Amino acid sequence: MIRGIKGIKDITPDQMPKWSVVERTAHALAHAFGFQEIRIPVFEKTELFVHSIGGNTDIVEKEMYTFPDKDGTSLTLRPEGTAGVVRAFIERGLKTYQPSRKLYYIGPMFRHERPQAGRLRQFHQFGVEFVGSSEASADVEVITLLWRFFSALELPGLSLELNSLGVLTDRQAYKKDLVSFLKTKSDRLCENCRRRLEANPLRALDCKVPHCREAMNDAPHLTDFLSPTSRDHFDRVLEGLQALAVPYSMNPRLVRGLDYYSMTTFEVSCSALGAQNAIGAGGRYNGLFETLGGVPTPAVGFAIGLDRVIIALPEAILPTPTPWVFIAAFGEKGKPAGLSLLDSLRSMQVKADTDYNASTLKTLLRSADRLEAPYVVIIGDDEVTNHQIILRNMATKEQEFHPLNTASSAILAHLHIR
């Protein structure tokens, strides 16, 4: 047997109702907020991700699916969506159409990680990018959309955390202070954090090792190092969220794992999930366009892990299935009559189906039962001779007769009454 690839799952038909609800909600809300859909390729030149995400991040260092093209150029399956959107934006000159542009995407991303509950090698994200505005209102809008999406899906146990990373000079000042603080605690830090001290001291802030967290308790806060303009921007974001009643809490330790973030960052976690409980996150990335060779353009966005949303999605949110009819046609005359009724119902956009492997009334009804058909049309030779069909309600066992020539419209009316 040839198996699928580790960490890559099929979304089977029984799971599709959940995915449909989630994707419909994403499209509807994004449109309501004025975002337009963009579809970008699932693979790009490797350098795009190296330059945007950052060469010393875990994603780039050990998680990318990278392979050579026939001519030797290094290609990579996208590990996230922002890089591709920004690349398309710059390359296609999307900026020339409007002063600001709001885009969203839905699709698979790829990261070679060890699979775990809520973590797959092919996973799906819904993300938005608000490009061309440095106003705090843009941050507020993006965060609000993020929150409204989860609210619409009635996910339990959510919390939204915010932080500001400031601009580069803010972070540099902070880093100095943090490093000297960490050095005083270095004997109490885990090995990992001691290594981070050199490479990426900010990451030590959200270390999960308990004694490390404790040592970090009185660490300096990045928000205390914000320049007046950074501080002012962040305050406006908070005010804006309060005005729209989006509940949040401050987390001075919230750090993003991608290099392109600056200023506002945020993360939504869901207690209904396991260890991988970050369900949506994002932030501002004012420097990324320049990094990728575009004109400096402010932007803010988020990405939501849809596979995690599906795990946390309550059953109650699923719509009740639309009523339909099973056609139980048998006998020399009944079968062709049933097939033509099947076709006319379908051409009226009424869901109708049958079982070609069943040929007696008994087996047909059993199939109907297994398919959970709410209604069955019984049509055998006797019915054809009498120019009628039997419409059976499977739950109540009630049966009524309808003329054969007007059967499809009678059935249509019947289904709609429900």
Add this chain to the structure above:
RNA sequence: GUGGGUGUAGCUCAGUUGGUUAGAGCGCCGGAUUGUGGUUCCGGAGGUCGCGGGUUCAAUUCCCGUCACUCACCCCA
């Protein structure tokens, strides 16, 4: 990449303190007369006990390795 748990029928799992034909529930197939499903009753099919090696008179059971699944670390959405 590191660690833990698990691998027995299509599914969920029991079991063999090492010993003849390895079990249950659910599902599946057939039957309980003629054109009425789900319930009930009766019968039936289906397993190289993940794979390879070792110990042993004997291994599905013990040991080693390996692979797969899974959870956690790490990281992230």
